Amino acid sequence: MSAHLPSPTRTEGRAATTLPWWALVLPVLAFAVLLTLIADPAEAGAATGESPAARIVLQIQLLFTR
Numbered sequence: 001m002s003a004h005l006p007s008p009t010r011t012e013g014r015a016a017t018t019l020p021w022w023a024l025v026l027p028v029l030a031f032a033v034l035l036t037l038i039a040d041p042a043e044a045g046a047a048t049g050e051s052p053a054a055r056i057v058l059q060i061q062l063l064f065t066r
Helices: 021-039 052-064
Strands: none
Touching: 021 052
16 A cells, blocks of 8 residues: 655745744854854953853843843
8 A cells, every 4th residue: 555645736936935933043043142252252251251151141131121
């Protein structure tokens, strides 16, 4: 017995592709975090003793409280 698979639907000349919300948000968030970490090496967590995660959380809080 072979399983019957539904045929894919096609649109007229265009591909119908939808992405979940996180497929766009996660790469953008990762880029922003990495850019923040390398933006000013003089203020890195190792130089001040503050953890990088705490610094990122502080920057996000400052961003939303403006």
